[in-house]
Amino acid sequence: MTSPQPFAQRFARLADERSPFCLGVDPSRDLLSKWGLPDTAKGLADFCERIAEAAGERVAVVKPQSAFFERHGPEGLQVLQSLMKRFKAAGTLALLDVKRGDIGSTMDAYAETVFGAGSPYDADAATFTAYLGLGALVKTMERARASGACAFIVVRSSNPEGTSLQTSTGADGRRVAQALADGLREFNEKSGPGVLPAGAVMGATLPDSDRGVVERLGGALMLTPGIGAQGAGFDDLQRLFAGREAQVIPTATRSVLEAGPDVASLRAAIERHVEPARRFRSGA
Numbered sequence: 084m085t086s087p088q089p090f091a092q093r094f095a096r097l098a099d100e101r102s103p104f105c106l107g108v109d110p111s112r113d114l115l116s117k118w119g120l121p122d123t124a125k126g127l128a129d130f131c132e133r134i135a136e137a138a139g140e141r142v143a144v145v146k147p148q149s150a151f152f153e154r155h156g157p158e159g160l161q162v163l164q165s166l167m168k169r170f171k172a173a174g175t176l177a178l179l180d181v182k183r184g185d186i187g188s189t190m191d192a193y194a195e196t197v198f199g200a201g202s203p204y205d206a207d208a209a210t211f212t213a214y215l216g217l218g219a220l221v222k223t224m225e226r227a228r229a230s231g232a233c234a235f236i237v238v239r240s241s242n243p244e245g246t247s248l249q250t251s252t253g254a255d256g257r258r259v260a261q262a263l264a265d266g267l268r269e270f271n272e273k274s275g276p277g278v279l280p281a282g283a284v285m286g287a288t289l290p291d292s293d294r295g296v297v298e299r300l301g302g303a304l305m306l307t308p309g310i311g312a313q314g315a316g317f318d319d320l321q322r323l324f325a326g327r328e329a330q331v332i333p334t335a336t337r338s339v340l341e342a343g344p345d346v347a348s349l350r351a352a353i354e355r356h357v358e359p360a361r362r363f364r365s366g367a
C-alpha cells in the first residue's frame with residue numbers, strides 16, 4: 084500500500100492552484116437565525132449546502148467547528164460528516180476544528196475518531212490543545228503522520244485570554260508557547276523532510292513579540308485565525324509571518340458567513356478573502 088501524500092504537500096499544491104485561504108464554518112444559533120434558518124439539524128444542513136455551493140473549488144481548506152454541530156446531537160454530527168465528505172470530494176482539505184486535549188490513552192481514542200481512512204471523519208487535519216502536555220499528543224501526531232494528515236496544536240491562540248498562560252515561564256526557563264513550538268519543530272524534524280505532521284495554531288492577532296515563537300516552529304504549517312471578526316487583517320499576516328508565507332493558512336469564519344444567506348453574496352465575501360490570501364502567499 085502506498086502511504087498517503089502528506090497534508091503539507093497537498094496544501095501547497097491547492098494553495099498554488101486555488102488560494103491558501105481556509106474557510107471556517109461556524110453555524111451558530113445567531114447565524115442560523117440571521118440566515119432565516121431553524122435552529123435544528125435540518126437548518127444546519129441547509130446552511131452547509133449554501134456554503135458548499137458558494138465555496139465551490141475556491142478555497143484550499145474548509146474548517147468546520149465541531150461545537151456548532153455537536154450541539155444538535157447525533158443528527159448534527161451526521162451533517163458534519165456529510166459536509167466534510169462533500170468538500171473532500173471537491174478536492175478541498177477538511178480540517179476538523181475540535182481542539183481536543185486529554186491524557187495519552189484518551190487522546191488515542193480521539194485520534195482514531197478523526198484520522199485515517201475508515202475513521203468516522205477521515206479528516207485531513209484537526210485541532211488539539213496541549214494543556215495536558217505535548218507528550219500526551221505524541222501518538223495523535225504519529226497517527227496524523229501515518230494518515231497523511233496534520234495535527235494543529237494551539238501554540239498562541241487568537242483570543243486575549245490565552246496570553247498569560249501561553250506566555251508564562253516554565254521550569255526550564257522557556258515560555259509555554261516557546262516550549263510547544265520547539266516540541267512541534269522537533270517532531271517534524273524526526274518525521275523527515277516535507278512531511279510536517281505537526282502544525283501550529285498562531286493567532287493573526289498576536290503582537291510582534293511572538294515573532295520569536297514563529298521562528299522556533301521551523302517549517303511547521305501555521306493556521307492563523309483572528310482575521311475579520313477578531314480584528315486582525317491580512318496586513319497582520321505580513322507583520323507576523325514575513326518570510327514564512329508558504330507555511331501560513333489564513334483563515335476567517337464570521338467575516339465571510341455574515342454575508343449569507345445569499346449564495347452570490349457569500350461567494351463575493353469568499354473572494355474578498357481569497358484574493359488577499361493569494362497575494363500574501365506570493366509575497367506581493
Ligand SMILES: O=C(O)c1cc(=O)[nH]c(=O)n1[C@@H]1O[C@H](COP(=O)(O)O)[C@@H](O)[C@H]1O
Pocket residue numbers: 107109148180210237239240241242284286308309310311312313334335336337338
Ligand atoms: O483553531 C481555531 O480555528 C481557532 C484558534 C484560535 O486561537 N482562535 C479561534 O478563534 N479559532 C476558531 O476560529 C473560529 C472563529 O473565527 P472568526 O469567526 O474568524 O473570528 C472559531 O471556530 C474558533 O474556535
